[in-house]
Amino acid sequence: MNRQSSRKAASADAHALAGELRALAGKLKRRLREQADVGDLTPSQVSVLLRLEKDGPATASGLARMEGMRPQSMGPIIAALESAGLVRGSPHPTDGRQIILSLTEACRTRIDEGRAARQDWLSRTIAARLSPAEQQQLAAAIGLLRRLVDD
Secondary structure, three states: OOHHHHHHHHHHHHHHHHHHHHHHHHHHHHHHHHHOOOOOOOHHHHHHHHHHHHHOOEOHHHHHHHHOOOHHHHHHHHHHHHHOOOEEEEEOOOOOOOEEEEEOHHHHHHHHHHHHHHHHHHHHHHHHHOOHHHHHHHHHHHHHHHHHHOO
16 A cells, blocks of 8 residues: 555545544433433523533623624523523622623533433443443543544
8 A cells, every 4th residue: 555545545544533522422422411410491591500510600691602602592492591590690790781601500500410420320321331441441531532622
């Protein structure tokens, strides 16, 4: 095999690996999502909650900007989260026209319980389906995956 055909084969292999990895990551994400009950929350509501958890309190307009949506579209999302007791608003310290939104303790508990359920399912599944040698292979693969996504 010459050098050019060797490069083409390696590129095809990388392309196939990328497709398999993407599909597998999607399937794992769905399986993990099944393990934690998000109730009747929409994907947009979950995204806002995770944004508030990650970035801290924010205004509705700030959240809309971060989520890439119009401020008018954020209103119903916030209203639903407030009525579910997951988000609360408090006056902005310097701008009385704005409200700062933050997670409630009930929401933080719900997030923590969801993560624990997903972690428990994945831990049990790894232990049940993979031998100790396979678990070591998985650990090595995680290192490689980390290199793909870390800057």
